[in-house]
Amino acid sequence: MTYYQRLQWERAMKFSRKTLWTSCIAALGALASSYAGAEDLKIANLSALVGDPYFISMKCGAEAAAKELGVNLLWNGSTGPGIAEQVKVMDALKLQNPDGWMLTSFSSTALIQPIKELMAAGKPVVLADGTLDEEIMLEGFHSDNSGAAEQIAKFVSEHVKGKAKIGVVASFPGNPVDQARYEDLPKTLAKLAPNVEVLPFEYGKVDSSLSAKIAAGLILAHPDLTVLYATNGAQAQGVISAVRSANAQDRIMVVAYDATPDEVEGLRAGRIQALIAQSPYLIGKLSMKAVVDYLRANPGGAAVKPKNPVYSMTPIMMLTKDNIDTEEAKPFPYLSACAK
Structure with missing residues (x-):
């Protein structure tokens, strides 16, 4: 190898080592950023009738799951049963750029297009109670009515x-x-x-x-x-x-x-x-977990596809004066406030 060839080879090796080191640093940075992002996930919960004990119980379940999973819950919803107010609240939540959604809709059709758009943008949507005319969300949980x-x-x-x-x-x-x-x-x-x-x-x-x-x-x-x-x-x-x-x-x-x-x-x-x-606390908890599990398993932001089957049922129970205080009945009475 001539002196000139050796000089060229040493320069190439030096450049390769520098490039490799830079690539490693970038990869580690991306991994750290990805991990931090996973811990900073923001999940929107578009609720309905926010003052109703049913939806308060659902919020409590979602809060408990968010705390266990280390994510942030953005909870908001309508004060009345009209879909127009829900759409306004949904638009306000979008401004906070949540990573995923759980929602309850008063209409089987009105939120279909917004949900399609969120799913296409890589933001999973889980329906917390109720059904839609089209199965376009990631998953849905509702009572076995x-x-x-x-x-x-x-x-x-x-x-x-x-x-x-x-x-x-x-x-x-x-x-x-x-x-x-x-x-x-x-x-x-x-x-x-x-x-x-x-x-x-x-x-x-x-x-x-x-x-x-x-x-x-x-x-x-x-x-x-x-x-x-x-x-x-x-x-x-x-x-x-x-x-x-x-x-x-x-x-x-x-x-x-x-x-x-x-x-x-x-x-x-x-x-x-x-x-x-019904068991709204369980619905809230399962819905939050489904959104977070999907985001952590699919961090790339690709379009979200519905599961098959898309719906999962949660239990209901008939309560009477004779069984209200039994162990079996304990999960079913609704809450007026979440535990501190």
């Missing part, structure tokens, strides 16, 4: 003898979450309690005063009314008020969905005979 009609029908068949009527006070027509709680009731009662007629559905719009007026009208119009079924806590309070005002506690049973603190107190006091309780 399919069993509610059967549990109610069985309860009614055991406690109502002879011909009778049941009135249903639901929330809004077309609300997919609420609709699943009552739409199968006529068909199921026809099998298990054919002597009980289901009256046309009424809508209390998550308003206790309106629900009280509806229930009072049903009590007055139907002397053979034996059961009033309210599909959420606010409507249950209105139904209870109407039954008490009519002095009809001895002939009309109240069955309600959810297990808010007021409903559980009503159950213990005998103003409600049965509650169909």
Whole structure:
């Protein structure tokens, strides 16, 4: 090797070592940045009815999971049941550039396009309760509402003898979450309690005063009314008020969905005979974990594809005065505030 060739070789080796060292430093920096990013993940939780114990319980579950997983929770939502307010809150959350989302929608269609856009941008979206008309989110968790009609029908068949009527006070027509709680009731009662007629559905719009007026009208119009079924806590309070005002506690049973603190107190006091309780705390926890698990397993930011199957069910339980204090029932009553 000539002197000139040796000089060229030494320069090349020096450049290669420098390039390799620079590459290693860059790779280590990228790895550190990636790790720090994983620990600084921001997960948005677009809630609904933020003051409702059901969604407070869901928030508590999400908070607990976020703390365990070492991520940040951005929690916000609407104060009323309208989808327009939810869309505004969603737009505000987007400004904080969250890495992933968990959300509850009051509409089965309105948030489909925004969810598609988030998923295409590599931001996983998990549906925390309810269903959408298109399975375009990463995953969805919701209560196994399919069993509610059967549990109610069985309860009614055991406690109502002879011909009778049941009135249903639901929330809004077309609300997919609420609709699943009552739409199968006529068909199921026809099998298990054919002597009980289901009256046309009424809508209390998550308003206790309106629900009280509806229930009072049903009590007055139907002397053979034996059961009033309210599909959420606010409507249950209105139904209870109407039954008490009519002095009809001895002939009309109240069955309600959810297990808010007021409903559980009503159950213990005998103003409600049965509650169909969900597990929102579990839904919040599972939804948060699903978002974070995906982000940590897929750090590249590629478009997110839905799982197959996309939906997972969480349990419901019928609570009565006889079982409310059992070990089995402990996870189901809702919270009014998260533990400190």
